[in-house]
Amino acid sequence: FESLAIPDVNAGSDTTICAGQSVQLNGSGNGTPVWSPIAGLSDPNSFDPVANPEATQTYTLTITGGNLCTNTDQTTVVVNVLPNANAGPDLSVCLGDSIQLQASGPGTYSWSPAATLSDANATNPFAFPSVTTTYTLVLTDSVTCSDNDQVTVTVSTPPEAGTDGSTTVCSSG
Numbered sequence: 001f002e003s004l005a006i007p008d009v010n011a012g013s014d015t016t017i018c019a020g021q022s023v024q025l026n027g028s029g030n031g032t033p034v035w036s037p038i039a040g041l042s043d044p045n046s047f048d049p050v051a052n053p054e055a056t057q058t059y060t061l062t063i064t065g066g067n068l069c070t071n072t073d074q075t076t077v078v079v080n081v082l083p084n085a086n087a088g089p090d091l092s093v094c095l096g097d098s099i100q101l102q103a104s105g106p107g108t109y110s111w112s113p114a115a116t117l118s119d120a121n122a123t124n125p126f127a128f129p130s131v132t133t134t135y136t137l138v139l140t141d142s143v144t145c146s147d148n149d150q151v152t153v154t155v156s157t158p159p160e161a162g163t164d165g166s167t168t169v170c171s172s173g
Helices: none
Strands: 015-018 032-036 057-064 070-080 091-094 108-112 133-140 146-156
Touching: none
Parallel strands: 015 070, 091 146
Antiparallel strands: 032 057, 057 070, 108 133, 133 146
């Protein structure tokens, strides 16, 4: 009776990604590799396929040696959901006035362009635009996944006095 050698196999370390991202698996071993499940893998017969799972997925790497013996190992790709960035509704402001942006969502805020904002890292900064401006909010959660949203602040110029003697007042709210 002869003992057959079981092939070495290593599926690599567990990984965490954000929804919509991909990651390269790093398997190794001595023999022919086959990953499963194959859905979302660039090449299930490679040691290092690119995985693009929609949800947390455990991948099994099976190695078949020259003696047809097999061995398996697993790695898990944890998929974190994206935060829900909400930059708030589009707003209007009169030239020379300011308005407070109305964002929501848990995480760290980063607004751009920052030049006309009171604090580009605040949840609800004041905007001081001189022209109509679209602000982009990037919201990053505690595991560094991010989402973005935009809000447009329309800048209105008060009209001149009417020819009938009436005037229009630009009021900010």
